[in-house]
Amino acid sequence: MPVNRNALIRYRTIDSCLQNRYKKWTLDDLIDACAEALYEYQGIDTGVSRRTIQADIEMMRSNKLGYEAPIIVVDKKYYTYADKSYSITNIPLNHQDMQVLTEVADLLKQFKGFNHFADLNEMVSKLEDKIYTQKTHSNPVIDFEKNDSLKGLEYIEVIRKAIVAKRTICITYQSFKARDASSFCFSPYLLKEYRNRWFVLGISHQRHKPLLNLALDRIQSITGHEDEYIENTNIDLSAYYNNVIGVTKSPNQRDCEVVFWVDKANAPYVITKPLHHTQKLLSADETGKIFSIRVILNFELERELLGFGAKLKILGPRALVSRVKEQLNKTLELYNPATFGPPVDLP
Incomplete structure (x- = not known):
């Protein structure tokens, strides 16, 4: 059954909420969380109806999408998972998912060998290995470097969209050296990966520093903000990291x-x-x-x-x-x- 992007965002948001067992989730809490997620990812600010979230919960409980989520209601009020370890992200891929992945892999393979698409080779290999293990129910034949405990990956798409749309975001951030978190408006310019950690390069509106390099795993929250986006006018982002190992660099620092x-x-x-x-x-x-x-x-x-x-x-x-x-x-x-x-x- 095809699932539109908004519904998928709601399912993932509900799933994330119910995995958090440190909070008791009412239906209203789930509605608010989904509304915030839709605004954050899609820019939709019309809210979410009670009936929509109730239908989402029933869809997740059913086998129509292959979830069969063990969602229960405690004290006739609070929603949670009966199985503490359950998540919709842990379920095997269904036939439709496999078909889509196969089509994507076949499309990407057409670009193998082209210099401009050299970075796609690893992506294609990962996709093909995933398809192989799912179809044959066997162990992977490629063991890619990964860090399953890495934090902050959920912010990658949010930041990417803000960069593309040239939109200001408000970040709550706490570095390893800071005693407390601080919040500030931020114009993001570039996402950077180094050794399985992700960083975002941009400028803080309040601190008036030339550039800030923020680790995504130190970000506590991101929300949209109405401040005018500060565009990059003097830094060649395509070459900014050419003379550096890692991510630590000042704009005027010489190699x-x-x-x-x-x-x-x-x-x-x-x-x-x-x-x-x-x-x-x-x-x-x-x-x-x-x-x-x-x-x-x-x-x-x-x-x-x-x-x-x-x-x-x-x-x-x-x-x-x-x-x-x-x-x-x-x-x-x-x-x-x-x-x-x-x-x-x-x-």
């Missing part, structure tokens, strides 16, 4: 040449998987190879280089060498028995 030596055993790994697209091989001898990359000096670069341990030595610039030596000295201090006591034998 520099980073030179490092890698021992003979690990140099092939750096050659086959360059640390950055600017990587060059400068020299080689029987002990190892010397490479260079041209990037911004930031925390992510340090972490990447430190990850090689004794297999890599930074040769320049001096500021980075000093910074890494400082980090290594602090690391050694952690293993000093006089500071933290002797090692503990674990069972």
